[in-house]
Amino acid sequence: MVLPPGDIRNCMVALSQDEALMGRLFQYRFASGNGLKGHSFGNLFLAALTHVTGDFMRAVRVSSEVLAIRGRIFPSTNQLVALEGVTKSGKRIAGESRISRTSTPIKRVRLVPRRAKPLPEVLQAIARADLILMGPGSLYTSVIPNILVEGVADAIRKSRATRIYISNLMTQPGETAGYTTADHVRAIHDHGGKGLIDCVIVNNGQFAPEVEKRYRAQGAYPVKTDVAALEKMGLRCVAENMLEQHGTVRHNGRRLARLLLREFVGKRKRSHLRG
Secondary structure (H helix, E strand, O other): OOOOOHHHHHHHHHHEOOHHHHHHHHHOEOOOOOOOOOOEHHHHHHHHHHHHHOOHHHHHHHHHHHHOEOOOOOOOOOOOOEEEEEEOOOOEEEOHHHHHHOOOOEEEEEEEOOOOOOOHHHHHHHHHOOEEEEOOOOHHHHHHHHHHOOOHHHHHHHOOOEEEEEOOOEOOOOOOOOOEHHHHHHHHHHHHOOOOOOEEEEEOOOOOHHHHHHHHHOOOOEOEOOHHHHHHOOOEEEEEOOEEEEOEEEEOHHHHHHHHHHHHHHHHHHHHHHO
């Protein structure tokens, strides 16, 4: 068995210097083939490299070299853990894929076993960070599981970094059906405690009617922003057009990066200079 490689693979692609080619290769999913259909090349590559090297973290390092990524990537834990969800009706759901496919709203998720130990490098990176970004990503299966690893939420709370939650653009059927941005934040607080977020970045761009209609047919809707609720929670809200709409809805990476540099990195530097 190997650790779930999906989120690690996505991070690698995002940080790859040649995202256009190697990124597409790592995200490629086989459309046919006995035992291959539906699997991504990146996941298979990481799984194979883990077995060859005998260590998942070493496989991540080698893969990062292949992709020539900018930065370092660490999983929150190197222990084999499973994700268990509990719906609002009290039903237990085992496994990330089943949780993401549920039609019943999720109330809580937890790791099995509960006390997963973090990698020391993860806690060190959090302590040294200037910015800590959470999201975008599946709330209950990608964002929250990281703060359930022992010590991670406390490390974020104690960090001097500016802690930012990047709101999802669309709700996910079942998992976050009907959720506003504030509902996403409340779920994070419910699982990791308060003090994990200073600011929320939300989208104020307009969805193309045909794109919104297609998502609506799948049970997904634009995440509504309730600024008053966020401010009542003591959070700053930054709104900007984050949309990239080419068949699917995505955050525009360049626009988001410029916003982060302008609103947080640049202002932080100017504040230090005045101090």
